[in-house]
Amino acid sequence: MGQTVILGVIGSDAHVVGITIIEQALTAAGFDVENLGVQTSKAEFVSAADAHDAGAVLVSSLYGHARQDCQGLHERLAEVDCDAVTYIGGNLAVGQDDWSETAERFRELGFDRVFDAETDPSAVVAALERDLDTTVTETATDRVRVDS
């Protein structure tokens, strides 16, 4: 597993501001970042992860369709023998969901860490520093509150 971090907004979603700020934070922290931008398909995530021998794949979604968009992503990553850690963050369900249920659903899909929309970029940086330095990846769900 390499050290490149793949970043993108999945599906038909065009919310660009958060990913722009995350990219800045990761670059400033010294990571090698490949930002695929908004409206990135599963196939584009997989081929970028494969091509760059990615260490981490970070999926962003703000518009509520993440569950449908992420179905099968981990299976496809496994097909190309990609062992990158995977994170997802944002507003992950339509409407006023119960966060712990939503987080659990995404863990079941295979994500190593699940972040909500208020996550500070520094929390992502800290998580990546831990996950990319160790060979054993702990499975954890992080919820970092900035405001409360």
Added chain:
Amino acid sequence: MVRDERIPGDQLRETADELRDRWPTGADADFEAAVEFHESLPESKRFADVLESADRPLLQPRAGVPRLDDQIDLLRYLESEGGADLLPTTIDSYTRDNEYGKAAEGLTEARESGENTLNGFPAVNHGVDACRELVRSVDAPVEVRHGTPDARLLAVVTLAGGFESFEGGPISYNIPYTKEHDLAETIEHWQFVDRLCGAYTERGVRINREPFGPLTGTLVPPAIAIAVMILEGLLATTQGVRSLTLGYGQVGNVVQDVAALRALRSLGEEYLPDDTVVTTVFHEWMGGFPPDEARASGVIGLGGATAALARPDKVITKSPQEFQGVPTREANASGLRTTRQLVDMMIEQDIVVDGIDRERELIERTARSLVETAIARGDGDAARGTVAAFESGELDVPFAPSDSAAAAVLPARDDDGRVRVLEWGDLAVPDDIKEVHEARLDERARTEGRSRSFRMVADDVDAISDGKLIGRPTATDGGSERRGATDDPASGGESDAD
């Protein structure tokens, strides 16, 4: 090469026929039957007439759920419990991306599970009859609200379905909403939509069109939004649109917001043809919201107060649950009522706010420069000029995800919380105006004891959700240090980082 010329009638019909074959529901969209349906609607559902004849700002929420029955219930609730004057139907993101197959899957899942698995109403999948049932089931006029670069089939189906207002435009639904759609092609697609609205208009069914003013919704300098509204308005009127509602999104500084709405109205009336009725819409804050319903209601209240001062024809309201995505219907209605309370308490007061005229003059001069540069780049043709000006970066939108925009412009708030430009890119703005912005940003930098940089931008993006207007560094958290973001994201150029 795209041109700002009216699409001939036979070409309109030919394209419409092709589009109807793209999804099975298209077959039911017969133009003559549609005109008849519109004529059968009572005056109270004529969107353009209701909006244009109002004597105070009308309130409209956003709302869209996947299933028809739920959408009808939701809209009725927003009328009865929220007091909405105008109704929306917000379209889901798969439909916006022309992914009707995925929308169909989501709709099936919604029907089976009872959950809202789509973030809006997939109108193309529902088809013409379902749209008519929706329009018949509510009392107020209904608008299609979306974010679709190629909205041609959506327009064919929903206008035949009885909707009398259609949001969006070739710039405002390309630059903020998509990565890969080509701007020239998007303009052609919207020429079709506008021409279709024009065809209804010729038959006495005046379809209202509403370019999307907030653009990327994140610290957009008012002059940029206004220039885009004027250009989209010009393109729409060429195709026969006669009812246009130009939009602007609240930035949160009251003086700048009132000035911008006044500038939008006066430049709209000046640039657009006399036979077109120009109205304005004010969007309550489109950026990140506080994760706390009480504080979010405060943001909404400031929107209502600003609307009472500026008197736009329409206000698009937000809900106190905005921070977590699609709100419950109760929260949506509460945003409407909060806004109404502020508007009704303030609208009869004669409140004089200092500085509005100066700010307005600055906005108007900047917007004029952008519009006239674009038109000049097309040798007088607004369509060609728009493409050329975005290509050169003379016209640009901050945080634009589209490949068609430079996205080199970066905004930041000044010491008074007004949105200024930190990085200009190649934006076509006279030097003396740039100097005003730079002086104001220097003032803020001095107040905060730091230099102008991307840190200010990142701090400003989060400021309102953090409970402030301006993203100032604070003693406790080191302010921008938390962000860890120091460089200019968009231009790739040097920034004067701390």
